[in-house]
Amino acid sequence: MIAKLDGEERALALRDLPEWAAVQEPDGIRRLFTFKDFTAAFGFMTQVALLAEKADHHPEWSNVYNRVDIILTTHDAGGLSRRDIDLAKQIDALL
Amino acid sequence: MIAKLDGEERALALRDLPEWAAVQEPDGIRRLFTFKDFTAAFGFMTQVALLAEKADHHPEWSNVYNRVDIILTTHDAGGLSRRDIDLAKQIDALL
Numbered sequence: 001m002i003a004k005l006d007g008e009e010r011a012l013a014l015r016d017l018p019e020w021a022a023v024q025e026p027d028g029i030r031r032l033f034t035f036k037d038f039t040a041a042f043g044f045m046t047q048v049a050l051l052a053e054k055a056d057h058h059p060e061w062s063n064v065y066n067r068v069d070i071i072l073t074t075h076d077a078g079g080l081s082r083r084d085i086d087l088a089k090q091i092d093a094l095l
Numbered sequence: 096m097i098a099k100l101d102g103e104e105r106a107l108a109l110r111d112l113p114e115w116a117a118v119q120e121p122d123g124i125r126r127l128f129t130f131k132d133f134t135a136a137f138g139f140m141t142q143v144a145l146l147a148e149k150a151d152h153h154p155e156w157s158n159v160y161n162r163v164d165i166i167l168t169t170h171d172a173g174g175l176s177r178r179d180i181d182l183a184k185q186i187d188a189l190l
Contacts, residue, residue: 038153042144049137058133062157 004079013085020072020088026060028073028080029088033095035066044068044094051090057083099174108180115167115183121155123168123175124183128190130161139163139189146185152178 004027005013014022020029035041041063048070052058060071072088074081099122100108109117115124130136136158143165147153155166167183169176 038144038148042141042148046137046141049133053133053137058160060157060159062155064155065153 002074002077002081002083004074004077004081005085010080013082017085017088017092019092022080023071026071026073026075027078028060028071028084030069030071031088031091033068033070035068038065041066041068047094048091051094052087055083055087055090057087059087097169097172097176097178099169099172099176100180105175108177112180112183112187114187117175118166121166121168121170122173123155123166123179125164125166126183126186128163128165130163133160136161136163142189143186146189147182150178150182150185152182154182 014020014029017029020031023030033041033044035044045063045068048059057074060073062069070091072084073079074083109115109124112124115126118125128136128139130139140158140163143154152169155168157164165186167179168174169178
């Protein structure tokens with residue numbers, strides 16, 4: 001069972017993810033991405049999908065044309081966990 | 096400029112798309128899809144992305160693990176148009 005991050009762990013972890021914002025429903029982190037067009041946005045989504053499947057940890061996400069909205073949360077932990085932080089860092093590294 | 100479907104055209108078109116529901120905000124049609132797992136869901140999304148790019152008509156869509164939620168609407172028409180109906184039929188034909 002993966003644990004939800006406590007207040008201090010969360011603050012420390014988010015310091016490394018300045019582009020991600022904490023969200024409440026669900027308890028997690030969110031980042032919005034804008035690309036040149038749909039092909040660029042979906043190409044990015046494909047890269048994220050491969051990372052997510054490899055990590056066995058999947059985003060809640062949406063796409064409208066050139067915009068991608070990603071929320072990371074850990075259902076098994078009931079909120080933000082280390083898994084979300086790790087995946088967020090891998091996603092940031094794609095850019 | 097593509098035209099929004101009028102009431103009669105809309106009713107006729109939706110008769111061929113029994114799995115799609117009319118939605119108000121945005122004015123369009125929506126279908127929810129459930130797959131075995133994330134890989135199957137994202138594989139489907141990749142097929143839809145290729146159809147959408149080819150048609151130059153893109154969905155508003157979201158994914159959570161094995162679920163895909165697709166809304167089709169035509170911004171240039173201010174609502175549901177023939178382009179949405181055509182893409183919906185192509186999406187249905189993938190399954």
